[in-house]
Amino acid sequence: xxxxxxxxxxxxxxxxxxxxxxDSMTLFxxxxxxxxxxxxxxxEAIGALNEKPYDIVISDYKLPGMNxxxxxxxxxxxxxxxxxxxxxxxxxxxxxxxxxxxxVNDIIKKPFTSAIIEQSLSQLVR
Numbered sequence: 001x002x003x004x005x006x007x008x009x010x011x012x013x014x015x016x017x018x019x020x021x022x023d024s025m026t027l028f029x030x031x032x033x034x035x036x037x038x039x040x041x042x043x044e045a046i047g048a049l050n051e052k053p054y055d056i057v058i059s060d061y062k063l064p065g066m067n068x069x070x071x072x073x074x075x076x077x078x079x080x081x082x083x084x085x086x087x088x089x090x091x092x093x094x095x096x097x098x099x100x101x102x103x104v105n106d107i108i109k110k111p112f113t114s115a116i117i118e119q120s121l122s123q124l125v126r
Contacts, residue, residue, distance in 0.1 A: 003122035004032040010055040010125065014038040015045045015071065016087070017063050025058075028114045040064070042071035049075075054082060056121070061088035061095060069098050076102050083124050087112065 012029060014036055016022050022038040029036035037054075039045040043065050045057075057075050061068040072084045086099050089110040099107055106120045 003118060003125060004034060006125045007032070007034045007056075007121060010034070011052065012036045012056045012058070013045055013048065013054040014058045015040075015042055015063060015068070016058075016060040017041065018060070021060075025114075025117070028117075042066035042068070042074075045071065046074065049079070053079065056083040056085070056125070058085040058087060058117075061086055061090055069095070069102065072099070072104055073102050083121075085120060085124070 007029070012034060014022060014025050016038070017040050022040070026036050026038050037048055039048060042059070042063055057072065059068040059071050063071070068086055068088070072086060075082050075084055084102065084104045085106045085108060086104045087108045087110060088095060091107070091109045096107060105124050108116055108120055
């Protein structure tokens with residue numbers, strides 16, 4: 001079974017303050033028949049999580065308001081079975097170390113391609 005056949009059965013949430021990334025990721029996932037909800041801030045995403053569960057959360061590190069690490073820690077505390085992926089242009093040892101402590105399932109450094117996202121999710125979705 002392909003990764004997209006598996007992902008079609010999942011609710012995916014993306015948080016990134018970059019409109020271009022949100023739009024391109026939405027087009028990519030929807031083009032593969034997958035459900036992706038995207039938000040600019042962690043606070044907006046938390047509101048969406050109150051409406052329905054998400055199987056996969058992909059979050060940028062640098063966000064307005066709550067940063068991606070705090071958001072993913074919130075996810076880990078309240079939704080421990082959710083797959084958590086951090087995307088970041090700030091791949092310092094400190095950020096990576098704190099992400100591993102949460103723990104996140106994968107860390108993807110910017111800039112990234114749709115193939116990198118696909119590869120990451122194919123390893124995480126069973």
